[in-house]
Amino acid sequence: MPFARLFHQISPKEIFNNTDVFTFAEKEFPLITAGTEDRCNSMIGTVSGFGVLLKRPTTWGMMREDRYTLELLQKAQTYTLSYFTKEFRARAFCAAGKSGRDSNKMKELALTSIVTPSGNIAFTEAKLIMECKLTQITTVSHDDFCRQEDRESLFETFKKEQLYRKMVFGEITRVWVQN
Numbered sequence: 365m366p367f368a369r370l371f372h373q374i375s376p377k378e379i380f381n382n383t384d385v386f387t388f389a390e391k392e393f394p395l396i397t398a399g400t401e402d403r404c405n406s407m408i409g410t411v412s413g414f415g416v417l418l419k420r421p422t423t424w425g426m427m428r429e430d431r432y433t434l435e436l437l438q439k440a441q442t443y444t445l446s447y448f449t450k451e452f453r454a455r456a457f458c459a460a461g462k463s464g465r466d467s468n469k470m471k472e473l474a475l476t477s478i479v480t481p482s483g484n485i486a487f488t489e490a491k492l493i494m495e496c497k498l499t500q501i502t503t504v505s506h507d508d509f510c511r512q513e514d515r516e517s518l519f520e521t522f523k524k525e526q527l528y529r530k531m532v533f534g535e536i537t538r539v540w541v542q543n
């Protein structure tokens with residue numbers, strides 16, 4: 365089915381017309397997808413923020429540095445966030461158990477990938493798709509946190525895994541809602 369029959373475009377300003385942004389950020393875990401039709405990868409992510417950065421509508425969240433999705437996202441410089449209704453959430457969560465770097469999880473995912481008009485990969489079952497252009501990646505340092513408990517919690521995680529978190533910022537370039 366052509367993309368335009370499935371989705372219509374809205375402005376980033378309309379995303380939160382009927383939802384409160386705090387509940388949305390806390391409760392909704394999108395599939396973050398990057399790559400091409402031949403080689404794409406998705407992971408479930410916690411997208412923490414939506415706001416305006418350097419005059420652009422922007423979203424951000426933390427990704428562990430070894431995520432395969434992060435590697436593809438850095439190559440492509442673009443990515444999508446696909447949000448699902450309850451009906452499809454369990455299927456989307458299948459992209460969380462293992463890494464696409466050393467598994468066939470994208471083939472096993474019971475969702476239908478679709479190419480957006482700008483060439484990004486998303487899913488036909490999504491209720492909402494945000495297309496993003498990578499704008500900034502910063503390494504999260506526990507030293508930069510002001511609360512002792514946050515510093516300790518991030519330091520403990522880093523000590524255990526020896527892997528940094530990256531704060532990934534993306535400009536929201538297009539937003540699509542299911543018809």
Ligand SMILES: Cc1cc2nc3c(=O)[nH]c(=O)nc-3n(C[C@H](O)[C@H](O)[C@H](O)COP(=O)(O)O)c2cc1C
Pocket residue numbers: 393405406407408409410411425426427428430431432433434457459460461462463464465
């Ligand atoms: C509810 C939920 C939220 C998650 N949020 C994040 C996140 O914000 N950042 C992250 O790096 N991993 C997060 N993960 C873990 C990744 O989805 C998981 O490690 C995934 O297998 C990574 O896949 P990849 O290596 O193929 O990219 C989350 C998992 C779940 C279940």
